[in-house]
Amino acid sequence: MLSLVxxxxxxxxxxxxxxxxxxVLTAGIVTGLVSGIDIVRILDILGTTFVKTRYxxxxxxxxxxxxxxxxxxxxxxxxxxxxxxxxxxxxxILIIYTFxxxxxxxxSLRLGGHVQFIRPLVHPMAQGAAEKNFNEIDENEEDIIxxxxxxxxxxxxxxxxxxFPAAGGVLLVVGTLETFDITVIPLEVxxxxxxxxVIAFVFAIIQNILLDRKLKKNHTKQTQKANA
Amino acid sequence: MKTIILxxxxxxxxxxxxxxxxxxxxxxxxxxPKETAAFWGIFGLIFLFGKYVPGYVIGVxxxxxxxxxxxxxxxxxxMETAEESERAKSAEKLGNKIFIPALTIGVVAFLVAQxxxxxxSLVGLGFGAIIASIVAxxxxxAKVKHIPYEGGRLLLSVGAAAILPQLLTALGALFNEAGVGxxxxxxxxxxxxxxxxLAGVIAYCLGMALFTMIMGNAFAAFxxxxxxxxxxxxxxxxxxxxxxxxxxxxAGYCGTLMTxxxxxxxxxxxxxxxxxNKNRVxxxxxxxxxxxxxxxxxxxxxLAF
Numbered sequence: 001m002l003s004l005v006x007x008x009x010x011x012x013x014x015x016x017x018x019x020x021x022x023x024v025l026t027a028g029i030v031t032g033l034v035s036g037i038d039i040v041r042i043l044d045i046l047g048t049t050f051v052k053t054r055y056x057x058x059x060x061x062x063x064x065x066x067x068x069x070x071x072x073x074x075x076x077x078x079x080x081x082x083x084x085x086x087x088x089x090x091x092x093i094l095i096i097y098t099f100x101x102x103x104x105x106x107x108s109l110r111l112g113g114h115v116q117f118i119r120p121l122v123h124p125m126a127q128g129a130a131e132k133n134f135n136e137i138d139e140n141e142e143d144i145i146x147x148x149x150x151x152x153x154x155x156x157x158x159x160x161x162x163x164f165p166a167a168g169g170v171l172l173v174v175g176t177l178e179t180f181d182i183t184v185i186p187l188e189v190x191x192x193x194x195x196x197x198v199i200a201f202v203f204a205i206i207q208n209i210l211l212d213r214k215l216k217k218n219h220t221k222q223t224q225k226a227n228a
Numbered sequence: 229m230k231t232i233i234l235x236x237x238x239x240x241x242x243x244x245x246x247x248x249x250x251x252x253x254x255x256x257x258x259x260x261p262k263e264t265a266a267f268w269g270i271f272g273l274i275f276l277f278g279k280y281v282p283g284y285v286i287g288v289x290x291x292x293x294x295x296x297x298x299x300x301x302x303x304x305x306x307m308e309t310a311e312e313s314e315r316a317k318s319a320e321k322l323g324n325k326i327f328i329p330a331l332t333i334g335v336v337a338f339l340v341a342q343x344x345x346x347x348x349s350l351v352g353l354g355f356g357a358i359i360a361s362i363v364a365x366x367x368x369x370a371k372v373k374h375i376p377y378e379g380g381r382l383l384l385s386v387g388a389a390a391i392l393p394q395l396l397t398a399l400g401a402l403f404n405e406a407g408v409g410x411x412x413x414x415x416x417x418x419x420x421x422x423x424x425x426l427a428g429v430i431a432y433c434l435g436m437a438l439f440t441m442i443m444g445n446a447f448a449a450f451x452x453x454x455x456x457x458x459x460x461x462x463x464x465x466x467x468x469x470x471x472x473x474x475x476x477x478x479a480g481y482c483g484t485l486m487t488x489x490x491x492x493x494x495x496x497x498x499x500x501x502x503x504x505n506k507n508r509v510x511x512x513x514x515x516x517x518x519x520x521x522x523x524x525x526x527x528x529x530x531l532a533f
Contacts, residue, residue: 003406006399007452014443015489021388022298024395024448025291028402035406043287045405049398051278051286055234055350056393060241060383062333062353065361067378069330071309072368073319077326080319107334108353114497123501143504147512150497151485154513158481159520162474164334165341165349168393172447173473175397176454179404182463184470186349187341192471195531196478199523203516 006031049179056171059108066110078111082121089133090126090145090215091208094152097122098204101153102197105160108167114153123149134219141215148211152204159200162193169193230347235279237354242275244379251380255305263301267293268383271391290398293391302388307381322367329364333357393447400451412456420461428461429472429529436476437483437521444489446480453480462528472532479524485517486510 006027013023025046032042066074087093101112111117126149130137137145162169165187173189249269252261270293278286296302309315319326333356340352361375383390403409420431435457439449454476462472484490487510494509505511 001411003403003408003411006403006406006408007412007456010448010452011442014445014448019298019300020392020445020448021294021395024392024399025294028395028399031406031408032402037402037405040284042402043291044283045287045401046283046290046398047281047286047288048283049401050290050394051274051283053394053397054238054241054275054278056397057275057390058237058241058350058353060244060379060390061237061357062360063244063382063386064247064375064379065329065333065357065364067309067382068361068364068368068370068374069326070382071315071318071374071378072322072326072364072370073315073317074326074330076316076319077322077324081324107331108337109330109334111330114500118497119500139504143508144512146501146503147498147508150494150501150509151512151516153497154485154493154509155516158484159478162478164337166337166353169447169477170474172393172397172450173477175393176400176451177469177473179397179401180454180459180463182469184473187345188470189474190349192474192531193478195527196475196520196524200516200520203519207516 002034003031005034052178053171053175056168056175058166059168062108075111075116078117079121082117082125085125088129089212090130090148091210091212093122093126093129094148094208094211095205098152098156098201098208101156102160102201105157106163106197108161108164112153112157114150118149118153122152130215134215137215141218144211144214148208152208155200155204159193159197163190163197165190230351233347233351233354237351238275238278240354240358242272243376244383245269245272245275247376247380248272248383249380251307251377251384252305255307258305259303260301261305263296263299264303264305264384267296267302267388290395293388294395297388304384304387307377307384309378309381318368325367329360329367332360332363336360396447396451400455403451403455409455409459413460416457417460420457423465425462425465425467425533426529428457428465429532430525432457432462432472432476433479433521433525433528436480437486440480440483441487441489444484444487444491446477446484449480449483450477462532465533467528467532472528475524475528475532479521479528482517482521482524485513 009027085096104111126145161167170186170189174184174186177184245268249265252258252264270289336356336359337352340347341349420427435453436449439453440446488495498506498509
């Protein structure tokens, strides 16, 4: 029973927002100590596993080229592309963004983000489309469009990224299972991520079509009232 | 062959970390240049020489970088890339060609993983990065010194959290050695009927989502829940580990969509968009997250068995 104290440390540490690295290390060491593993063996397991899992941090070698491309306007060009989306409704703008963002994630392209894309670009476009279509958008509708805009980024990022065979999530699955002597291959794991990637996108399409319908319904009601 | 190539890749990755260390030292406005440089320097050295050093020595080094991170001495600093006007001008000049090197990484990684199975996706990722770098330099005529500078700059902006997946796997290994899994499975063995596949699948998916919601981090939940529920109640019943493993992780992501604990994804965006309701992003995501979580249970039950 005592060995569960590590899980408790993790829970409390993450909830209290202590530094996650410190929380994880403390949890590991305390769990080892209360279970009667001596400290040298604990350090050895820690170090050996860390060296064995260096592949999880192999994305480091992609950083120089990505940084270089940023220097030469990678982000600025992506902004131009997104601005060129010609779409008539809020929902469709968000669907198109989700599609390209998810595709980029599947190719491990770190292009996206709430600060970089949703706030300055995607949300203003979705909001603008609604204003153009329905003249006046009330505060509640405005809030919903904001929520859906931020959500589009999360859906695409979360469920697209593991389609890439060297994604962090894929390697975490490979590495964790390896500690239980279960061997899986990254490429196969990433292929197994495909159904969820597709279904998540389909769900996002449905949600955004529903958004368009809802906005339309709200406003036809208002026009009918105004006419009556 | 693969091992040698991979070891070279680790050296290259280590050099990016060493570059980050030098960048931090040279950054005059950095709040903690020495500590940050020590963090990335040690991390880089583990990549370069880790294979030739006893495990417990690496363990001590990890404790050292853990302490540096815990004291919040590892930070980004003030490194800049090119001026905005320059970036805009170059984006204009290069047009969509600028995406070619970026996509090269992914395409090469996929091709190597698919067609040169003996090398695998990791070597593919490394080849992709190297080829992409060459293409990018030829295309932009960038100075070679920009390569370590920009790599170090990006790594500093990613920050200390970059090492978390490796630490979490090490935690999993420690949990395993301490027998944490057996204790949990013993404790909840009474709740989840033994030998019932569907019950195990439901417990694994819901456990991932719930634990992620509490901790705000699916990676951390994966190490814990796989030890406690995944291994004894799903994998031991003959699940295909490839399918069940990744589905469990993304079941956790469904939890991420539903929790304010995942502040970066749900709370910060609501703040920067100035929503009236500060839980707006979570409210928007709730129906999809819930439907997708049910989908995970169905997929794991049907595809992994």
